[in-house]
Amino acid sequence: MSHLLSGRAETPTQSRILTYVRDEGPLSRMDLAARLNVSRTTVAAEVGRLVELGLAEDGGPAASRGGRRSTLVDLDAGLRFVGVQLGATSMRVAMTDGRLGVLARASSPGADIRRGPEAVLAEVIVLIRKVLADHGIERPAGIGIGVPGPVDFQVGVPVSPPIMPGWDGYPVRDALSREFGSPVLLDNDVNVMALGEQHNGVARSASDFLFVKIGTGIGCGIVVQRHLYRGADGCAGDIGHIRLDQNGPVCACGNHGCLEAFFGGAALARDATAAARTGRSDVLADLLEQHGSLTSEHVGLAITQGDPASLQLVRDGGRRVGDVLASLVSFFNPGLIVIGGGVAGLGHALLAEIRSVVYRQSLPLATGNMPVVLSELGNDAGVIGAARLISDAVYAAG
């Protein structure tokens, strides 16, 4: 359990041992030798090395099968990963065990990505240190982090992120890695959310699926054959900036009529405020007076109070998201679409509208077996996915 020497798997055999044990629980050395088609001596040597690396440990005696007794191999019980999800106005940290079960969470209520990388990362570091210290962990085996903007995954930096002023090219990965002495990977927030749903959510059995995040921004994680597809420049899935109407509202990206400018969280707050101020919704007007400003959550609350103007806002937005998704279904023929992110908290009114448009506009062949569902993990999707991102790298050979 000591992590004096911690690291990554060094050989394909070590990697396969870790993956089997992660996915199926403790396995005997005999089992592993049979599955890997290698000798028990090889298994013993590779497991020994994994123990030295702090990745595996002795899991006690295996149930006897009549022959020689074998010993179980398990993931090191002290193995800890950290997943971080930064949103425009949210910051979540989770610490997991080796199978990515969440052991501790922390979040910051007043987070604002626009404060810039130094201030935001300083707060991230405080949160990580706190969850680690609370559980007596000195150093995590790895940290994954998702941010709300395009990322150069190879270099570990944000690239021209429209809603993250000051972050362009900032060495997020290396800054965290230096701070904790652990391997770190940085990715787009929708990519890590897609990984989270794949690991432990509604997309567990989907090979090709889309994870659509509707939050302050709108984006899409693309999974092809169980692997993230990032595109030629790493900016695949940027569906928030698909243009619906050249005469539409101005977008944060500078263009007019992007999907996000019609129905991101900011657009919904804008339209709800207008409805409150122009007398189209008394419910929203009351909420605005109480809180000083409106968010997508207030729109959801107004819907539960039977406010027709709020329902119409969500239906209009859902129809626009559905229009875009119908095109993507024709193009990509996914096996599943998962809807997540803060605005997805609007729930079934939104989902019903998206489904109605997608199922009406796409060819039957592409939608016959294609569910459109809400995220199962909610706020945990990003942090579990970020932990999965780095654990995959730690468990992969070399």
Place this chain on the structure above:
Amino acid sequence: MSHLLSGRAETPTQSRILTYVRDEGPLSRMDLAARLNVSRTTVAAEVGRLVELGLAEDGGPAASRGGRRSTLVDLDAGLRFVGVQLGATSMRVAMTDGRLGVLARASSPGADIRRGPEAVLAEVIVLIRKVLADHGIERPAGIGIGVPGPVDFQVGVPVSPPIMPGWDGYPVRDALSREFGSPVLLDNDVNVMALGEQHNGVARSASDFLFVKIGTGIGCGIVVQRHLYRGADGCAGDIGHIRLDQNGPVCACGNHGCLEAFFGGAALARDATAAARTGRSDVLADLLEQHGSLTSEHVGLAITQGDPASLQLVRDGGRRVGDVLASLVSFFNPGLIVIGGGVAGLGHALLAEIRSVVYRQSLPLATGNMPVVLSELGNDAGVIGAARLISDAVYAAG
């Protein structure tokens, strides 16, 4: 060179030998042993088996490097693949060598896919028999065939193809395989055209790209990490039925306002005929009188004669294709877009309009390094790609 016993590679090592020799030309056994990290004895045994299978042959002595003389290994010089491309109104057959160089071509001038599978395949079989007989080939090592509609690739049948009446579920693959005693693979026409451009065209060095066919129908081949992406139900790339306007013209699929209903070959012929009949284009009116009906080629001809109405038709169509592609660029972030198919014969007027819309509407990060180009292979893209499809299967292990 005898093909008494012809078959597929049986082991991963045989497969790697064939792939190296295909891509790099004849290689010495010594070279192959070093590249594959296996003994020369193993190489000798595997090459011996490939010779028995009719896939490889002795390529003469290798240049001496001072040590023992080694013998070159080459693809069997008698190896022949057949590629077939069926369009709505076209039928092309090519016979290739093992590296997919085209040795012979045949086509049918009066082809019409609506004649149904028995009649069309009977003609395909006659064309294949002819190219084989002209070159003294008894049996090809494999046949690939592309058809203009959705395909169940695993089963080898078309699935509800809108412009192929009578073909739904017809066992195209098995019918051809029985006829020639060779392995056969069936795929969508745009998928095989994408493979053709990847093998020997403008997409040779692209890892992630889109091949957009604008012919009678409009479709898109999607290549991810150098492999075709077919989608969860095998109908990925069906962009011709993305809806642009619910009040638009009726489409062959039964919906209104699909991209294809605005600018497939049939739509362009319809609009050109209307322009001729309503006095908007004297040039098209003359062509209509001469030929009795109009095609996209006549529109191209009218443009070269300075007809503004024809140019406007192509610009309007290119803008609509560009609108769809701009969305797909935001979603998929391809490294390259290749435009092909019959209507692509309209050339630079069409390409200029598509480029203008795509580059204007997509985020700079996604288009900075993304060329939009015309197919280099033209009419050969489909037949070379179909040959590539089946040769990949023959060269792949068991």
